[in-house]
Amino acid sequence: xxxxxxDGRRNKVTAVSVERxxxxxxxxxxxxxxxxxxxxxxxxxxxRMPEKDSGAAAISKRSPLSVREIQAVRNxxxxxxxxxxxxxxxxxxxxxxxxxxxxxxxxxxxxYADDPIPYIRIxxxxxxxxxxxxxxxWIPLYGIALRAVRAAVERNAHNDFLFGKQxxxxxxxxxAKIMKQFRKQIADPQKVTYSLRHSLVDEFRAHGVARExxxxxxxxxSSDVAERVYGSRERQLSRTNDVVRxxxxxxxxxxxxxxxx
Numbered sequence: 001x002x003x004x005x006x007d008g009r010r011n012k013v014t015a016v017s018v019e020r021x022x023x024x025x026x027x028x029x030x031x032x033x034x035x036x037x038x039x040x041x042x043x044x045x046x047x048r049m050p051e052k053d054s055g056a057a058a059i060s061k062r063s064p065l066s067v068r069e070i071q072a073v074r075n076x077x078x079x080x081x082x083x084x085x086x087x088x089x090x091x092x093x094x095x096x097x098x099x100x101x102x103x104x105x106x107x108x109x110x111x112y113a114d115d116p117i118p119y120i121r122i123x124x125x126x127x128x129x130x131x132x133x134x135x136x137x138w139i140p141l142y143g144i145a146l147r148a149v150r151a152a153v154e155r156n157a158h159n160d161f162l163f164g165k166q167x168x169x170x171x172x173x174x175x176a177k178i179m180k181q182f183r184k185q186i187a188d189p190q191k192v193t194y195s196l197r198h199s200l201v202d203e204f205r206a207h208g209v210a211r212e213x214x215x216x217x218x219x220x221x222s223s224d225v226a227e228r229v230y231g232s233r234e235r236q237l238s239r240t241n242d243v244v245r246x247x248x249x250x251x252x253x254x255x256x257x258x259x260x261x
Contacts, residue, residue, distance in 0.1 A: 022047055025044050026047075063190040067255055074094070085166045089148075096200075097200040098219075104169075104174045106163065119237060120141060122136060123136055137216040143248065143252025179192065200217060213243045213244065216236065
């Protein structure tokens with residue numbers, strides 16, 4: 001019966017919503033069964049979410065983009081996009097490792113582009129599809145990402161969203177605009193916008209950057225671990241900046257100037 005419920009709900013809402021609802025129902029049944037002492041198993045215990053599992057597996061198979069591929073897509077977006085925010089979003093994705101839903105939904109009060117260490121603040125928000133509370137982080141900005149953010153601030157100064165109307169539309173809509181130009185340069189189905197995250201992680205690995213240092217970019221290491229090591233977010237930002245700044249400034253330069261390769 002629980003599988004019937006799952007399949008029926010999946011026809012109406014996303015797999016993530018079904019999982020969230022399932023966890024709520026599982027908790028309710030757990031309390032009820034413990035209080036009534038019926039000796040029955042929780043019908044929602046062990047309920048699998050096949051679509052979510054397969055989606056996670058598909059993401060894990062994404063291949064990183066080379067610097068030349070990042071350059072090619074970037075140039076395609078700059079030349080073909082009618083909306084300047086689209087290549088700006090690409091530049092921020094390239095240099096921050098953030099997810100598309102997180103970046104396109106940035107608000108002006110998430111931007112600290114004129115601070116001694118310029119950064120963006122990723123905070124929980126339904127609009128941005130944040131995965132978990134652990135994804136809250138401050139990401140320093142360098143090179144093309146910093147210039148993209150400052151240009152967007154100037155262009156959309158009277159807008160709540162950093163990237164103007166792109167912030168109000170769905171992540172799927174923005175993704176489609178990027179992928180339309182992306183596929184003109186890269187045909188490999190295992191390479192998508194999400195591949196930028198893999199590329200950045202590979203760059204950090206190549207330079208031996210510790211996971212606790214790279215946490216703000218990937219969000220993969222628990223923020224609790226980072227905070228135990230470095231204390232406040234300000235100290236985390238400062239320590240991360242000390243290590244990654246020369247790496248990412250060089251990375252940005254290679255992307256912006258192909259002749260340097």
